Each structure stands twice: as C-alpha cells, then as structure tokens.
Amino acid sequence: MKNFKTLILFAFITIFTISGYAQKKKVAVVTFYADKVIDLSEVDASADFIAKNTKLSDDPDFNLKKPLEEFHKAFFENYVNEFDFELIPEEDVLNLPEYQEFKADYGNYKNIGNQDAYETIDGYKVVQNYGSRLEVKNLKPIAEALGADAIMFVRLNYGFNKTGIGKLGYYSIKASVSLDLFSKDNKSIFQFGEIAGSKKKAVMVGGIPVMTPDKIQPMCENATEELIKDMNKKIERLSKKANKKL
Secondary structure (H helix, E strand, O other), X not given: OHHHHHHHHHHHHHHHHHHHHHOOEEEEEEEEEEEOOOEOOOOOOOHHHHHHHHHHHHOOOOOOHHHHHHHHHHHHHHHHHHOOEEEOXXXXXXXXXXXXXXXXXXXXXXXXXXXOOEEEOOOOOOOOOOXXXXXXXXXXXXXXXXXOOEEEEEEEEEEEEEEOOOOOOEEEEEEEEEEEEEEOOOOEEEEEEEEEEOOOOEXXXXXXXXXXXXXXXXXXXXXXXXXXXXXXXXXXXXXXXXXXXX
16 A cells, blocks of 8 residues: 555656646847947947947947857857747757758848848847837747747847046946746746946046957956846846746
8 A cells, every 4th residue: 555655656756747847938039139239328429430440330349249158158068048938959050951941031120230240150040029019920830840938039249338527537348148038928937137347447538439350359258248147146036036027
C-alpha cells in the first residue's frame, strides 16, 4: 500500500513537471541591433549639430560592432536564462527562409532618420517596433513557421549626457537597451530597459561635443560595458517582473 501511494505521488509529480515544461512559451529573437544615430536631446540640437551627428553615423570608422557583440554575448549567456521561456535557437531564426526574405515595412516611420545607420549582429535584420506595431503584425508568419508563441526585439541606443553649465562642461555617452516582447498575435507581453553612462568623459568645445569617431566610439564602448554591469546586477529582479506577465 505504501509503495502504491509512493507510485501515485511520483506520477503526480511527473505529470506536473511535464506540464510545467509544456506551458513554457517559445520565444524567437527577431532583431538585435544598435542605432548609430546618437540622441541629442540633452545637448544643443542645432541644425549644424544634427548634420554632424548624421555624418558621424555614416562614417565607416564609427563602428559599434564590438560593444554590440559584447552585449549580445552577455544577453544569450547570462540574461536569457533568467526568463521563464524557451528561446528558439538563433540559427533556426536566422536560417529560416521566411526570415531571410523578410523586408521591414516602417509604415509612416520609414522616412525618419537614416535607415542605414545601424549596426547589427550578423544574420539579423533591423526591425523596428517602436512608434508602430506594424512590424509585429508582419512577423506573425515567421513566428508561426518557427513555432514561436512570442517574438522579442533587442535594441541598443546611445545618447549624450551633458554636465556643466552653458558652453562650459563635459559630456559623456549613455547606453540604453530595450527588450520588447510581443505575442505572435500582436499583444504586448512586456517591455523594459536599462540605461548606463560611460565613465569616460570629454570636454565640450563651445558647448558642443567633438563629433569624431576617436572621441565618441570609446565612450560608446565604455557605456556599453557599464550597461552590461548594471544588467548583471538587475536582470534577476527585472526578469521576475517580466515572468509574471508570461
């Protein structure tokens, strides 16, 4: 009798364990990129400065591949494991013919900014979801082909951080990450982000940052390093909030 009860208990535990695994959502990361156009909102966004910023984003010497790859490594090796979902392997997503043939439709946002000023992890397409949920809707066939319940967008952005008064002072770079998860049926599951500033700073010239790759890129790289450190400390707490919505 005792053995029978033990067997029944074991059977229930097995059923609940299998059920728990079965209920895990399958998620596909559909974009992983960095925007090279730096946010000017905290400095003087004059027409001349905007032009210099655009020129910088087009400069082949301004390369954000290294910090993006470092964040990509931290994301897949450390952060993903904290979420309560099953991640579809990258190679399955990137090698899917439907994904390779996918062309982003930016809708009313297609003419905003320089669409070529992005750094991507090899194989990924730049797909924007902010401002419009059109792309989430367009990606549904890809999600279905992958057997994904949801799709995730990962984006790095950079912006100037100004300290000082008027034309006197210093500037640094802040890096931010946005992790946005939507169901394949275009329902928002969670969005969260984190921001970190570079420890490296530079002196402003006439109240304007020097817009050259040798000045800006090291600060972008340093800001990304600080962002990874912050995420390492906060990912457990942030993931608990996200997991409640999964």
